[in-house]
Amino acid sequence: MNQTNPEKNTRKPRAPRAPKAAAQAKPDTAKNARTKSAPKAAQPAEARPAENVRRKPFYSRTRRPQQKQKTGPAAVPMHIIPLGGLGEVGKNITLYECQGDMLMVDCGLVFPDSDMFGVDLVIPDFTYVVQNKDRIKGVIITHGHEDHIGALPYLLKQVNLPVYATRLTIGLIKNKLEEHGLLGRTKLVEITPRRKFKLGCFTVDPIHVNHSIPDAVAFAIECPAGVVLQTGDFKIDYTPLSGGPTDLAAFAEYGRKGVLALLSDSTNAERPGFTATEKKVAQSFANLFHRADKQRIIIATFASNLYRIQQIIDLAVENGRKVAVSGRSMANNTQMALELGYLHAPEGVLIDIEQLNKYPPEKVVLITTGSQGEPLSALSRMASSSHRNVRVGPGDFIIISATPIPGNEKMVTKVVNGLLLLGAEVIYESMYDVHVSGHACQEEQKLILTLTAPKYFLPVHGEYKQLKKHAMTAESLGIPAQNIHIAEIGQDIRLSADGLETCEPVPAGAVMVDGLGVGDVGNVVLRDRRHLSQDGLVIVVATVSADGQLLAGPDLVSRGFVYVRESEELMDEARKLVIQCFERCRAERAHDWNSVKTRVRETLSAYIYRRTKRSPMILPILMEV
Numbered sequence: 001m002n003q004t005n006p007e008k009n010t011r012k013p014r015a016p017r018a019p020k021a022a023a024q025a026k027p028d029t030a031k032n033a034r035t036k037s038a039p040k041a042a043q044p045a046e047a048r049p050a051e052n053v054r055r056k057p058f059y060s061r062t063r064r065p066q067q068k069q070k071t072g073p074a075a076v077p078m079h080i081i082p083l084g085g086l087g088e089v090g091k092n093i094t095l096y097e098c099q100g101d102m103l104m105v106d107c108g109l110v111f112p113d114s115d116m117f118g119v120d121l122v123i124p125d126f127t128y129v130v131q132n133k134d135r136i137k138g139v140i141i142t143h144g145h146e147d148h149i150g151a152l153p154y155l156l157k158q159v160n161l162p163v164y165a166t167r168l169t170i171g172l173i174k175n176k177l178e179e180h181g182l183l184g185r186t187k188l189v190e191i192t193p194r195r196k197f198k199l200g201c202f203t204v205d206p207i208h209v210n211h212s213i214p215d216a217v218a219f220a221i222e223c224p225a226g227v228v229l230q231t232g233d234f235k236i237d238y239t240p241l242s243g244g245p246t247d248l249a250a251f252a253e254y255g256r257k258g259v260l261a262l263l264s265d266s267t268n269a270e271r272p273g274f275t276a277t278e279k280k281v282a283q284s285f286a287n288l289f290h291r292a293d294k295q296r297i298i299i300a301t302f303a304s305n306l307y308r309i310q311q312i313i314d315l316a317v318e319n320g321r322k323v324a325v326s327g328r329s330m331a332n333n334t335q336m337a338l339e340l341g342y343l344h345a346p347e348g349v350l351i352d353i354e355q356l357n358k359y360p361p362e363k364v365v366l367i368t369t370g371s372q373g374e375p376l377s378a379l380s381r382m383a384s385s386s387h388r389n390v391r392v393g394p395g396d397f398i399i400i401s402a403t404p405i406p407g408n409e410k411m412v413t414k415v416v417n418g419l420l421l422l423g424a425e426v427i428y429e430s431m432y433d434v435h436v437s438g439h440a441c442q443e444e445q446k447l448i449l450t451l452t453a454p455k456y457f458l459p460v461h462g463e464y465k466q467l468k469k470h471a472m473t474a475e476s477l478g479i480p481a482q483n484i485h486i487a488e489i490g491q492d493i494r495l496s497a498d499g500l501e502t503c504e505p506v507p508a509g510a511v512m513v514d515g516l517g518v519g520d521v522g523n524v525v526l527r528d529r530r531h532l533s534q535d536g537l538v539i540v541v542a543t544v545s546a547d548g549q550l551l552a553g554p555d556l557v558s559r560g561f562v563y564v565r566e567s568e569e570l571m572d573e574a575r576k577l578v579i580q581c582f583e584r585c586r587a588e589r590a591h592d593w594n595s596v597k598t599r600v601r602e603t604l605s606a607y608i609y610r611r612t613k614r615s616p617m618i619l620p621i622l623m624e625v
Contacts, residue, residue, distance in 0.1 A: 077225055077496040078098040079492055079493065079494055079495070081094070081096075082489055083124045083506075083508045085108070086488060089405065089463060090122075091122065091151070092106045092108040098201055098202065101135060101137055101200030102200075103138065105139075105219060105221075106139075107124070108124075108145070108146065108147040109121050109122060109146060109151045110147060110510075112512070115530060119513070119521060126158055126159070130159055133161070140199075141173070142230070143169055143215065144165075144171075144213055149173055149176065152173060153176055153177060153179070154511075156177070156180075156182050162186075164204075165191060170188050171336045172336070174188070175333070175336060192206065193208040204220070205250075206219060207220060207247050210236060210237040211232075211234055212304075212307065212308075212438025215243070216233065218251075225496055225497075226259075227259050228259070229261070229262045229263070229264075231265050234444075235275040236444045237277050239277045239278075252452075254452060258455075260454070261456040264448060266466040268440060268466075269459070275444065276436040278436060283433075284432055288432065289318075294362040295362065295397035296364055296365075296366070296395055296396050298366045299365065299368070301435075302402060303329040304333060306333070309334060310344070312367055313343070313349065317349055320363065321362075322350075322364050323365050323367065324365070324367070327369030327377060327378040330369045353390075354389065373408055373410075379415055383417075383422070384418060385422070392419060392424050394422075396423075396424040397424070398425065400428040416428050446473060446477060449473070455483060458487055459471050464486070489509065490507065492505060535614045535616040536559055536617070537561060538558050538561055539556070540600060540619070540620045541621045542554040542555070543624075546625075547586070550579065550582045554579065556574055556578075560616070570612070574607060577607050584599075597620040597622060
């Protein structure tokens with residue numbers, strides 16, 4: 001028999017497996033104690049795990065925290081702080097902070113709502129910006145619309161910061177700064193798409209995008225925490241009038257490298273499909289020019305929509321018409337764009353509005369402001385027959401090339417009605433395709449989300465319903481719901497590769513501009529204005545002695561409440577009640593004039609409401625002699 005059989009030698013070491021398992025269980029003293037006390041024969045066979053079944057690991061309470069241990073250092077965080085542009089269309093401004101350095105994107109305004117009586121503009125609250133002015137390395141601007149640059153003069157009056165923007169945007173900013181006397185002291189730096197520049201720990205890469213104004217850009221912001229993409233206002237137009245289509249390759253490039261967060265335009269998040277191309281408007285305008293025939297053409301559009309202005313100039317040249325512009329912002333923007341080369345017109349095509357009436361109607365086109373029905377705009381003055389140079393009548397063909405901003409529908413309708421009453425033919429319906437949006441619809445938003453593949457998504461620029469819809473679109477593409485955050489104005493969002501969390505909010509909100517006053521109109525003033533607009537004012541004037549005796553009056557003056565001559569009985573009864581109130585106060589020795597005013601106000605208010613069911617503002621004025 002062969003004593004060196006290899007099969008026999010290899011099988012012998014497999015025998016001692018049971019002791020090895022026992023040795024592994026040795027450290028668990030409690031378990032050893034239980035197995036020693038219980039005889040092996042008493043263990044049922046089915047209690048032993050099968051060899052091919054993988055058992056789930058058991059974690060005791062004492063061992064669970066080991067899962068949270070990091071193998072490396074914690075990820076570098078950054079903070080994103082929106083100070084406007086959320087829950088509203090306008091007032092866009094966002095602060096970024098990383099490792100002590102700060103960067104601001106855009107600085108826009110919003111026009112007042114109908115209940116903001118007397119207010120001209122609404123700008124962001126710059127309190128937090130002023131508090132951190134030494135840390136902010138600069139302001140970078142996506143494009144030249146008012147909701148992105150309109151508040152810059154009000155910021156630069158408080159804080160001197162360098163402004164970085166593309167060539168056309170700088171031209172528009174210069175116009176605004178010159179009006180406010182700030183042009184000489186502000187540093188303006190021209191930027192170009194795909195040419196990176198550093199601001200503190202941030203490296204900014206501008207990316208060309210399509211919008212309703214030339215030279216619009218998105219920003220890829222690189223910092224130690226990662227890359228954040230902010231699209232600004234954008235759409236994807238494969239056949240733009242100039243500048244080339246949106247640089248999708250750049251978005252895809254950052255998507256491959258890894259994007260920490262995407263902040264994307266939500267304005268058209270409720271609209272399915274794609275936004276129409278500007279070429280569609282050009283064909284529609286050509287048809288309308290042919291339809292106008294012998295009529296004078298007046299076109300209202302946004303003063304910043306240079307694409308539309310160029311289309312109108314080109315069609316005017318084709319049809320042998322001269323072009324004039326009306327409205328201060330329209331004239332300023334057109335002149336600036338011609339000087340910078342963003343608009344082109346043959347010699348002699350552009351004429352001064354003063355020369356408009358020297359040409360027959362079929363030989364002129366007038367481009368004007370007022371597409372949103374603004375009360376002081378050129379088109380509104382034409383509709384009310386108060387324009388100095390233009391008298392609208394049956395020989396006019398008027399095109400309103402804009403979609404009303406939410407809230408402006410009534411004002412636009414008022415202007416249209418006024419123009420129609422004067423006999424003009426007005427084209428304002430959407431069926432004529434005289435305007436296309438400058439914002440991305442759902443399919444374009446999906447494309448940007450897919451190309452960039454961000455870890456976190458923050459919808460921006462829109463009312464809450466639009467932000468919510470954009471968030472739902474992102475979730476449908478596979479971005480986890482916990483990685484999608486609909487922020488609020490003033491919220492401090494701490495972001496890193498480890499997670500997203502919200503910190504203590506910062507001072508933020510809206511500041512109202514009324515004439516030369518900035519911020520002196522607040523909620524209290526607006527409440528009073530609203531009260532005055534609803535029920536009017538009653539002023540009570542009386543002269544009293546030091547001991548409370550009524551010496552003269554009281555006189556009641558009404559404004560916006562009732563016409564006094566037609567309500568003499570009401571006012572006489574009110575005057576008698578005020579006299580009785582003064583007598584009671586004197587009898588009770590009430591010489592605190594504030595408390596006397598309060599009692600007069602309460603007495604008169606109760607009587608007026610009982611008689612008229614109205615609550616006018618009561619203003620007692622007491623003169624002590």
